[in-house]
Amino acid sequence: MIYRFSLKQFFGRVLTLIGCLVVVGLLFDQLLLVLLCGAVITLIWNYQHLLKLINWLWQKNLISPPESHGVWGHIYDGIYRRTQKYRRKQRELNARIRKFRDGAEALPDAAIVLDLDYCIRWCNKKATSLLGIRWPLDNGQRITNLVRSPELANYVGKQDFSSPCSLESPDNEDQQLELRFMPYGEKQLLLLARDVSQLHRVEKMRRDFIANVSHELKTPLTVVRGYVEMIQEDNDFSDHWSRSFDTIEQQVTRMDRLVQQLLILSRVEVSGDSEIRTMVNIPHLISALVEDASVLNKNKQHRMSFDIDETLGVMGNESELKSAFANLLVNAINYTSDGGEIQVSWQRIGDHCVYQVCDTGDGIRPEDIDRLTERFYRVDKSRSRNTGGTGLGLAIVKHVAQHHNAQLHIESILHKGSTFRIEFPAEDSFILGENYPHQQSTF
Numbered sequence: 001m002i003y004r005f006s007l008k009q010f011f012g013r014v015l016t017l018i019g020c021l022v023v024v025g026l027l028f029d030q031l032l033l034v035l036l037c038g039a040v041i042t043l044i045w046n047y048q049h050l051l052k053l054i055n056w057l058w059q060k061n062l063i064s065p066p067e068s069h070g071v072w073g074h075i076y077d078g079i080y081r082r083t084q085k086y087r088r089k090q091r092e093l094n095a096r097i098r099k100f101r102d103g104a105e106a107l108p109d110a111a112i113v114l115d116l117d118y119c120i121r122w123c124n125k126k127a128t129s130l131l132g133i134r135w136p137l138d139n140g141q142r143i144t145n146l147v148r149s150p151e152l153a154n155y156v157g158k159q160d161f162s163s164p165c166s167l168e169s170p171d172n173e174d175q176q177l178e179l180r181f182m183p184y185g186e187k188q189l190l191l192l193a194r195d196v197s198q199l200h201r202v203e204k205m206r207r208d209f210i211a212n213v214s215h216e217l218k219t220p221l222t223v224v225r226g227y228v229e230m231i232q233e234d235n236d237f238s239d240h241w242s243r244s245f246d247t248i249e250q251q252v253t254r255m256d257r258l259v260q261q262l263l264i265l266s267r268v269e270v271s272g273d274s275e276i277r278t279m280v281n282i283p284h285l286i287s288a289l290v291e292d293a294s295v296l297n298k299n300k301q302h303r304m305s306f307d308i309d310e311t312l313g314v315m316g317n318e319s320e321l322k323s324a325f326a327n328l329l330v331n332a333i334n335y336t337s338d339g340g341e342i343q344v345s346w347q348r349i350g351d352h353c354v355y356q357v358c359d360t361g362d363g364i365r366p367e368d369i370d371r372l373t374e375r376f377y378r379v380d381k382s383r384s385r386n387t388g389g390t391g392l393g394l395a396i397v398k399h400v401a402q403h404h405n406a407q408l409h410i411e412s413i414l415h416k417g418s419t420f421r422i423e424f425p426a427e428d429s430f431i432l433g434e435n436y437p438h439q440q441s442t443f
Contacts, residue, residue, distance in 0.1 A: 017042075046072075053079075110193040113184060118143050118156060121188065130193050132171050143191065152179065166196070176200045211266040214259045221259065225252050261392040264323055265375070268399045279430060280318045282346055282355070283310040289326050290344070296333050300340075307345040314353055315428045316404045324400035327393035328357045328420045336361035336417075352423040359419075364412040372410060373398040397422070404428070 021038040025031030049072040056066055056076075065076035101124070104111045110127035112120060119142050120133065127133045131147050138146055144153050147170055155165040161181040169175035176197045184190035228249050231237075237245070286308060297304065314321075332342045336359045343358040364372070371377050376391035394408075401408045401422050412418035 108194070110191075112143065112191040112193070114143060114181075114189040114191055116187050116189070118189070120146075127193070130169065130175075130177060130195060155179070156181075169195075207266050207269055210262050214262040214266065217255070217259050221252055221256050225249070225256070228252065258392075261396065265392050265396050265399070268320055268323070268396055268403065277315045277317060279313055280316050280321055281313050281432060282321070283308050283312070283432070285318065285322055286325060286344065286346060286355075289322070289329055292326070293329050293333055296330065300333055300336070300338050302333060302336060302338075302340050302342050304342045304344065307343070307347060309347050311432050312346065312348055312353060313430050313432050314404075314424050315430065316424075317400075320400045320403060324397045324422065325355060327397050328355075328422075331393055331420075332357050332359040332361070332418075335359070348426060348429065351426045353426055353429045354421055354423050356419060356421040358417065360417040363414040363416050363418055364410075365414055366412075369410050369412060373408065 017038070018035075021034050022031065025034035028034065049066075049068060052066040052068070053072075053076070057079075065080045067073075068076055104124045105126075107124065107126065110124065110130040110133075112123040112127050112131075112133065115121055119140050120135075120138055122139075123133050123135050125135075128135065133146055144156055147167075149167045149170065151167040152165060155161075165179040165181075167177055167179065169177050174197065175195060176199075177193050178196045179191060179193045182190050182192070228245055232242075232245050232249070286306075290304070290306070329342075329344065336342060340360040342360075343356075345354070345356045345358075347354055373394045375395045378391045397420075398408050404424060405428065406422050406424045409421045409423065410418070411421075
């Protein structure tokens with residue numbers, strides 16, 4: 001039952017009490033004395049109830065309210081109802097917190113709740129084994145002070161959490177960890193850390209296997225090619241055998257190209273930032289690629305146009321950049337119908353330095369674009385085989401772009417053409433002639 005006490009009731013009861021005191025005072029001819037005694041008794045009565053209220057509120061072991069009637073009884077009951085309602089909500093909240101913590105403890109990953117200053121607010125037990133965090137001793141400590149890692153410090157400093165951060169475990173050098181930051185609630189972040197050591201070992205085994213197999217295949221392929229060329233020099237064979245040896249030579253050439261692409265891919269997958277970057281003269285590099293590609297274009301007769309900023313260079317690995325740029329240019333030549341148009345540009349656009357190759361080929365279906373950078377993926381397998389494609393070119397381009405903090409963008413309209421674009425950060429560029437000798441290009 002909810003008791004409602006109005007201002008009208010209050011004044012009514014006060015006036016009734018005063019009226020009674022006035023009547024008694026007039027009967028005994030002691031009006032002022034009676035009013036004074038009534039006021040004193042009222043104050044003592046209310047003060048007594050205030051003491052009971054204070055004692056009830058501050059004594060934690062007292063749950064039930066004091067016994068009383070009238071206005072003070074309703075006050076006790078109201079406070080008691082509020083307290084019980086608060087306690088029910090507190091129990092519900094505690095139950096939800098326990099469920100959350102039980103779920104977080106069951107995770108196979110380390111879960112850490114951080115504030116916007118990257119200070120720890122809570123963590124599960126897995127964070128102790130993976131990151132060495134002691135809860136609750138490390139509560140309020142900044143995560144970068146507990147996990148000493150240059151990779152994590154740079155990752156947090158950039159405040160770009162779109163990709164995970166990989167680092168070695170602070171307690172075990174053989175353990176590789178992957179960290180992800182994500183918004184959590186209001187003004188908080190959730191850090192998830194997982195052990196990816198097994199994935200790294202499997203990936204390393206795969207790369208080593210590809211590299212070793214590719215190296216082992218080079219020698220027998222060279223021997224087979226040499227014997228085929230020696231046999232072809234002898235013109236005493238019939239047309240049937242001549243065609244057979246030509247086919248053998250073509251397949252050996254195709255296999256040799258595949259081995260070379262595998263070796264390049266295995267190299268660019270592991271080199272990354274460990275390679276020393278140098279100042280690369282991109283206009284000169286593109287000029288050399290165009291001269292090499294002109295041999296492929298003799299039969300195709302494509303119309304090629306160039307828009308090259310001859311003063312713009314970039315910091316990077318020259319061999320990797322040459323491989324990436326060459327793959328995009330050769331793909332445009334091979335996959336564009338005879339007599340098509342190819343546009344090659346190298347310009348600074350806004351905050352990026354952009355290498356772009358546009359063609360008027362058959363284009364690519366939208367559902368195939370996202371898979372183009374997968375190893376050995378081909379949109380048209382038969383056509384790729386005819387053009388000598390291995391399915392590794394764009395995978396190499398993607399890894400080279402990642403090593404140079406660049407982005408590979410692919411746009412295509414079916415039956416109209418495609419555009420492949422690599423965007424490098426402008427801060428990695430430089431002006432040729434200032435700190436680097438300018439070499440004359442053919443553009």
